[in-house]
Amino acid sequence: MSNKIIIAIDGTSSTGKSTLAKRISKQLNYLYIDSGAMYRALTYYAIKRKFISNSHFDKTKLIADIPNINIDFRNNLTNNNLEVHLNGISYENKIRSLEVSNLVSEIATVDELRKQMVLVQHALGLNKGVIMDGRDIGTVVFPNAELKFYLEATTELRAKRRYDELLLTDKNITYDEVLDNIKLRDNQDTTREHSPLKKANDAVLINTDNLTLDELESKLLSYINPLITKNL
Numbered sequence: 001m002s003n004k005i006i007i008a009i010d011g012t013s014s015t016g017k018s019t020l021a022k023r024i025s026k027q028l029n030y031l032y033i034d035s036g037a038m039y040r041a042l043t044y045y046a047i048k049r050k051f052i053s054n055s056h057f058d059k060t061k062l063i064a065d066i067p068n069i070n071i072d073f074r075n076n077l078t079n080n081n082l083e084v085h086l087n088g089i090s091y092e093n094k095i096r097s098l099e100v101s102n103l104v105s106e107i108a109t110v111d112e113l114r115k116q117m118v119l120v121q122h123a124l125g126l127n128k129g130v131i132m133d134g135r136d137i138g139t140v141v142f143p144n145a146e147l148k149f150y151l152e153a154t155t156e157l158r159a160k161r162r163y164d165e166l167l168l169t170d171k172n173i174t175y176d177e178v179l180d181n182i183k184l185r186d187n188q189d190t191t192r193e194h195s196p197l198k199k200a201n202d203a204v205l206i207n208t209d210n211l212t213l214d215e216l217e218s219k220l221l222s223y224i225n226p227l228i229t230k231n232l
């Protein structure tokens, strides 16, 4: 009998979801799927096709173009991580830019796109052994996941974490613009009509403010390990 489970991690941005999910996936030899990267790749596409900018969003044109957009994950052989690909190409650095971050929550409101992404996410979860992070994983994508976590942290701490991360690739970035972006996305992600961010009733709530990554990893594993052993 398979001992593989599905682990869903949801929460607002920069709560440490992806760092923890990546670490745990290596420990368990599970697939780590960054569902936010899918929405970021869609946003990068929409910017390039001029469907969206700070001043306009042509949703109708973007929806009509869905048949031309292929999002999948492929293994990066240098770090053994799965990376999102847009029509066969990885844009890993570009999709993390503040330009994409500022528009991604708007793109993520489009239900037609979300439905396509959920199809891809379901296919990735077919054989279990998956840890996926995002905003709607425990509520919409895998409501029957064996284990769900909901991560939270204060807005200022999240902004500081994201600022430190972005500073590595963009020396001109300011803390205030990162903080503004986090507040904007929190608001859009929690109030949108389709699949808004919310804690699933059966998700384990973890506050990441005062714990180190090692402590957080141990905490999550203390919930995961008994389930994996039980299913052996």
Ligand code: DC
Pocket: 013, 014, 035, 036, 037, 039, 040, 104, 105, 108, 133, 134, 135, 136, 137, 185, 189
């Ligand atoms: O995890 P992230 O910050 O890279 O996600 C980028 C955006 O994508 C986030 O602000 C909202 C959207 N998103 C979503 O709507 N549903 C998901 N499952 C994952 C991300």
